[in-house]
Amino acid sequence: MVKQITSFSRNGLLDWLYQRISAIVLGAYFVFLAYFIGSHPNLTFGQWSGLFDHLVMKIATLLALIAFLVHTWIGLWTIATDYITERMMGDKAIWIRLPVQVLYSVMLSVLVIWGIVILWGGH
């Protein structure tokens, strides 16, 4: 069988597992963020920026960004291989599917790198 080279881990079982783990990471991160915003009704920039000065928060944010990359990559790959196929639109499908796959992989990678720069870059 031909290996799927544009799927995230190139293995269905591993993709499936990553998708579930990344969902838990993202869920926990956003529940915490919602709690933080909810418990600071008059949130100032100082408090918000102070939160992200903690190393733990930096690590959690980076983890959430990576989880976002993994989760979105797997989800978008599934959508691309469901709808942009030779069965649906004939031979030209590859010329749409591959650029779409490259585009979202590059965009997601940019997002993670940008996140690192924001988290550890100087103010």
Next chain:
Amino acid sequence: MKANIYRYDPEKDSKPYMQEFDIEIPDNKDIMVLDLLHLAKEQDSSLSFRRSCREGVCGSDGMSMNGTNGLACITPISAVAKNNKIDIRPLTGMPIIKDLVVDMSLFYKQYEKIKPYLINDQPEPAIERLQSPEDREKLDGLYECILCACCSSSCPSFWWNPDKFIGPAGLLQSYRFLADSRDTATSERLKDLEDPFSVFRCRGIVNCVNVCPKGLNPTKAIGKIKSMLLNKAT
């Protein structure tokens, strides 16, 4: 009763169309959809559909009745008709041969892929391979499948990738052999299923469970296959 029936003869028609039949139901009885099709065929003998046992055993007359897949021979018109009207279409997502007769080649190809037979590398016993009643019980809810394709044809993942995704019918049978205590090829069977399509294209939509005329649960079997894969790989 009005019956709108999907018609398409590739040798004559440029595209499919719905033909309306006005059918008088004898004695106002609650007949089966298959009986309705036979009455329609009396009006227009060119109408084609598959049928054989007419009692839900052979699985020949799977079709879409008012949007839901089922076996025409065991579906009473009262269960599907709305405002005394019923739409009858072929199984969704499969190429049409003529009218309600579909080409099921890909469906059977997926079934063939899961090696639907017992594999055992142990020396053959004198009489037969024995199985305890408890082990035999594990096959209940799996072996009853009649391959009517109602489930796979109602599954969007199977519509999009019928050449790569095995589909609910094939996967139910795959688990039937994975769960069989007499089968010794479990590892090889699992190895064939770990790619991103064969099993993992199932997104748990559960249409398969809703339409199965035998009341089986392919989604549950697929979950068990995923657990077995995870167990083996971690």
